Amino acid sequence: MDVQRIRDDFPFYSIHDLVYLDNACQTLRPVQVIEAMDGYYQEYPACGGRSVHRLATRVSIAMERARESVSRLVGNGDPDQLIFTKNCTESLNMVSKGYPLSRGDVVVTTDIEHNSNCVPWLQMADRGVRKRHVSTGEDGLLDLEAFKEAMTPEVRMVSMVHTNNILGTTIPARDVVEIAHDNGSLVMLDGAQAAPHIPVDVESLDVDFYAFSLHKMLGPSGMGALYAKEACLESMEPIIAGGGTVGMTSYDDMQLLPSPDKFEAGLHNYAGIIGSGAAAEYLMALGMDQVREHDIALNRYLSSLLRDLPGVRILGPEDPGLRSSILSFNVGGLNPHDVAMALDEIDGVLVRSGYHCCHAYFNAHGIKGSVRASTYLYNDRRDCERMAQALRTLIAKLGK
Ligand SMILES: Cc1ncc(COP(=O)(O)O)c(C=O)c1O
Numbered sequence: 001m002d003v004q005r006i007r008d009d010f011p012f013y014s015i016h017d018l019v020y021l022d023n024a025c026q027t028l029r030p031v032q033v034i035e036a037m038d039g040y041y042q043e044y045p046a047c048g049g050r051s052v053h054r055l056a057t058r059v060s061i062a063m064e065r066a067r068e069s070v071s072r073l074v075g076n077g078d079p080d081q082l083i084f085t086k087n088c089t090e091s092l093n094m095v096s097k098g099y100p101l102s103r104g105d106v107v108v109t110t111d112i113e114h115n116s117n118c119v120p121w122l123q124m125a126d127r128g129v130r131k132r133h134v135s136t137g138e139d140g141l142l143d144l145e146a147f148k149e150a151m152t153p154e155v156r157m158v159s160m161v162h163t164n165n166i167l168g169t170t171i172p173a174r175d176v177v178e179i180a181h182d183n184g185s186l187v188m189l190d191g192a193q194a195a196p197h198i199p200v201d202v203e204s205l206d207v208d209f210y211a212f213s214l215h216k217m218l219g220p221s222g223m224g225a226l227y228a229k230e231a232c233l234e235s236m237e238p239i240i241a242g243g244g245t246v247g248m249t250s251y252d253d254m255q256l257l258p259s260p261d262k263f264e265a266g267l268h269n270y271a272g273i274i275g276s277g278a279a280a281e282y283l284m285a286l287g288m289d290q291v292r293e294h295d296i297a298l299n300r301y302l303s304s305l306l307r308d309l310p311g312v313r314i315l316g317p318e319d320p321g322l323r324s325s326i327l328s329f330n331v332g333g334l335n336p337h338d339v340a341m342a343l344d345e346i347d348g349v350l351v352r353s354g355y356h357c358c359h360a361y362f363n364a365h366g367i368k369g370s371v372r373a374s375t376y377l378y379n380d381r382r383d384c385e386r387m388a389q390a391l392r393t394l395i396a397k398l399g400k
Helices: 003-008 031-043 054-073 088-098 119-127 144-150 173-182 230-235 270-286 288-306 336-347 359-364 381-398
Strands: 082-085 106-110 130-134 155-161 186-190 209-213 224-228 246-249 254-256 312-314 326-331 352-354 370-374
Touching: 031 270, 054 082, 054 270, 082 088, 082 270, 088 119, 088 155, 088 186, 088 209, 088 224, 106 119, 119 130, 130 144, 144 173, 155 173, 173 186, 224 230, 270 288, 288 312, 288 326, 288 381, 326 336, 326 381, 336 352, 336 370, 336 381
Parallel strands: 106 130, 106 155, 155 186, 186 209
Antiparallel strands: 082 224, 209 224, 246 254, 312 326, 326 370, 352 370
16 A cells, blocks of 8 residues: 555645544545535535435435445445444444343443443343443453353344454454354444454345444544344334434324435435545545555554553553554553643644543453554554654653
8 A cells, every 4th residue: 555645635744744643533534535525515515315406416416326335335235224324323322222122132242342332232221121241351352252151042132342442453253243143133343443444344244233433434523324234224213213214294193214214314414424435435446455454564563663662561462463453552650641642742643542432441451541542544654653752752751
């Protein structure tokens, strides 16, 4: 992958001399995405799917194209099975609250879930749905034997993070789906950190629901998506309904439309959807295999630079090849936020710090958060070197 050429697509780099390593939160956008959104606002800022004038028709067509592009990116052959949402959190909530689960049903997660795949299930306790979690151990790798043991007959749903946002480890999704289906359980994967970084094929995975964020993969802020199998979508109730979700209504009755309309209530973020389509096209043109290789090569390099710095402890497996694009670490007893602020002050190195919305995991492991560097396709070895140098400067200042 020609990273220098890729960087030319990102206006951010012609404005800033910063090292952006907060990609697990959200990524930068290439000019192709920005222009697609600008095009909507400047040339056809109308409402799709409702009005029938020429601009509205153009919006509807652009929306359909975007749905096809994002579907293709994750291996979904039927765009009607892809719902646009405002983020991965909304996608996960749509399933936890909209799929018909009953009192006594059990949902199995891991112990390293983002709050977005933990809190919605905890809320379901009010309806008698219980949550159970399987350990990923010190190295963050799912224990398949423990998972099999957790799969009792009451388990209706397995809802797991595909690649987690603390350690960057990935579950063996194919095995998980097979074991769950043998048990008669459905599977939802939280793909927020997987879809941007590895090739995902929802059909060959045979997964029932796949939730992901588009702002973590070059798309506009506040965009996500949910893929689901047709039968699952038919069984699900929309958690928000209203304009655009129904065919005919009377004062007393209504008829919900089929997916995706059933789940996309009200006026949409058209620019966001159109920009997401452009982001998916950009990624497909590069090839997700290439993106994965780049992420891992960079993680190897960054890990090699940080590993032996005094006081630095990298979380998760020793092998960077198992940590996707994520490198979480701590420096002695320093507060992660202090480290993050110092890296920014020393050389404009922008990382994330804190509990990364995974309080349960950190508390269970007795760790008070971490500093997290997360790379993407435009980061290069120079970014890693600047980060390592800034950290070296900080450590030297503190006399560690
Ligand atoms: C693993 C994981 N799941 C879910 C989310 C929530 O994503 P969003 O902010 O798009 O709702 C995140 C965000 O960081 C994440 O890392």
